[in-house]
Amino acid sequence: MGSKENNPALVRPSNFQGPRMGGSKFVKEVGPNHRPALRDVHNITRKECPRKDxxxxxxxxxxxxxxxxxxxxxxxxxxxxxxxxxxxxxxxxxxxxxxxxxxxxxxxxxxxxxxxxxxxxxxxxxxxxxxxxxxxxxxxxxxxxxxxxxxxxxxxxxDENLEDEDPIMDSSSSKDPLNVVEYIDDIYAHYRKSEKSSSVSPSYMAHQPDINEKMRAILIDWLIEVHYKFELMDETLFLTVNLIDRFLESQMVIRKKLQLVGVTAMLLACKYEEVSVPIVEDFVLISDKAYSQKDVLDMEKSMVNSLQFNFSVPTVYVFMRRFLKAAQSEKKLELLSFFLIELCLVEYEMLRFPPSMLAAAAIYTAQCTLSRFKQWSKTSEWYTNYSEDELLECSRMMVTFHQKAETAKLTGVHRKYSTWKFGYAAKAQPAEFLLDHSLR
Known part of the structure; x- marks a missing residue:
């Protein structure tokens, strides 16, 4: 059975599956602030007046x-x-x-x-x-x-003055049992702890003798297009990249096997996340028959043994879902946030940031891009555990990726988000004012 993330309320084209844009509001609507009634002014204790006159x-x-x-x-x-x-x-x-x-x-x-x-x-x-x-x-x-x-x-x-000072809103909807509001805080507390163990070293590529970060970028940019062509779910893409990095950190891979690692990682991610899984022959064809079916299956065995079958890891996607609710996001903000985060998937240098920070920085950068001024609410800071100052470094790097997205050598993400299906998110003007280091 699919999870809540696999079945959002968004009505999208039947032949495409893009980022989740939940149809309901992310933040539970808060009713009028019912204050306690004033003291009953008629409830007066009577006693005899000592003076008769x-x-x-x-x-x-x-x-x-x-x-x-x-x-x-x-x-x-x-x-x-x-x-x-x-x-x-x-x-x-x-x-x-x-x-x-x-x-x-x-x-x-x-x-x-x-x-x-x-x-x-x-x-x-x-x-x-x-x-x-x-x-x-x-x-x-x-x-x-x-x-x-x-x-x-x-x-x-x-009390009214406190309400005007950006109150912290509840981002969980108790009406939907799939939100498991009783356990949501414990779930994300566990994600916070496990994201450290599931992340990779930002310098692991130095131990690879035959591949480098540019080759990794080419592979992931191509896989984003494969993900788009196969109409796979968002969770699959983020898990695919996580499996690739964790495998490359633990195993040396020669250059001609790098694409095989990529398609095998996507096959494993599909088996873990998708309801309808592409068959092995689909990945053989998409790689122009550079590898046989046996090559894919052998690499699959090698990867699952190397990763010890540990596929339950908190990727950027799970934090994006939570933080977008806290930000009370609309469709435009969600699309732009996912555009920025997919740009980061291609960049090897972004591995030094934990998934939760990448998700928070993408939403912060998207908000600044749309509003044209720095914007980070108390509610977002509460749920992300990141202040605006902590996100600035990561956010500025995202702005630079946004600036060169159209003219760079790898334009797969930009072309994907320049279509109507993705709201032309890539056409938004970068938040260049964030690059001004005098703005603190």
């Missing part, structure tokens, strides 16, 4: 500190229930008769103002049922909790 209460009222009502706080006030009791001490202090009438008609609205300066809307309540804080106020009762509410509002505004 309301006028005496008023004389001992301390002046409340005046705080300006912000627009946000005014909106909260407008949301108070209509039955909120707005009572002023001066109203019932100057109208003792209203206190006596309260037992006959409880909470009856009154419109008399002691100062006779106008009419106010208020309700009459019993003085003995007012708590000490109520005696201290000549403002609506719900303003007793002004300080607590304002503190809550300040906290809410701080």
């Amino acid at each position: 309301a006028a005496e209460c008023k004389k001992n009222v301390p002046d409340l500190p005046h705080r300006p009502v912000t627009r946000r706080f005014a909106q909260l006030l407008q949301q108070q229930p209509k039955e909120t009791k707005e009572v002023t001490v001066s109203s019932f202090a100057a109208n003792p008769k209203a206190v006596q009438d309260v037992n006959q008609e409880a909470k009856k609205p009154s419109s008399y103002d002691a100062n006779s300066s106008g009419l106010v809307d208020c309700e009459i309540i019993d003085v003995e049922n007012i708590e000490d804080e109520a005696c201290d106020a000549h403002v609506p009762m719900f303003v007793k909790h002004t300080e607590a509410m304002l503190d809550e509002i300040d906290r809410m505004e701080e």
Whole structure:
């Protein structure tokens, strides 16, 4: 059964299989930020006022500190229930008769103002049922909790400010069981550890007496075209290159056998990744019958024994999938990222960077290329574990490869990504501003 990576939601031509462009968003959509409700301003503990005379209460009222009502706080006030009791001490202090009438008609609205300066809307309540804080106020009762509410509002505004500072988003989708979100962190932690053991020495070619890095570049550039012609999956290409380098690091190969190593590595990668595997005769034909079927099978035995059947290695592709989700990538960004990373497959000098760094640098370079300014989010930094400064060296090398991709001797990758199927990604203008070393 194919993995999730083998079955993306992208609708592509039936006769071609290019980089994965998942149809759904990479980042789980986050709903509105539901903040905890404010304290219930009506839940006031009542206790008997020690002073029977309301006028005496008023004389001992301390002046409340005046705080300006912000627009946000005014909106909260407008949301108070209509039955909120707005009572002023001066109203019932100057109208003792209203206190006596309260037992006959409880909470009856009154419109008399002691100062006779106008009419106010208020309700009459019993003085003995007012708590000490109520005696201290000549403002609506719900303003007793002004300080607590304002503190809550300040906290809410701080939360909003933090949201504006590029929050770290969750790149896993819990709705899809194939994403195994319960284990995804452990899986990529394992990839981080094993990528060191599955990588090769950046100087292994020095131990090869009959081949060099230029021959390796020619081989991989040709294999990229073979991969395109056979319509194979992306995982197959990256695993093929990994098998070639690991085999060349451990075994000396003569020049005329180098192409045989390449086609055999692709055959093994197909058996590991593909659902429908090309037959041996296909690779014999694609190599212009330079080798026989027996040669391919003999080389296959030699490679699997040399590599000890270890094909489960984290290639650049597995990190690309994860990091593109974190970057909330779109189709254009994905295609450009894969264009840059395939340029790096051809270059022997890029072996000194681990697969995770190559993937992160390709996405960073692609983002800068499309936006025309340096761009690396907190979310991408969190999931890749690489800061912008750590990626700059690798990213600048990718920019130089992009600059010479069209005019170089090996143009297989450029021609592949100059087609409609790959969104003309190779036509994008290189992010040359990244080469300015004064930009830090």
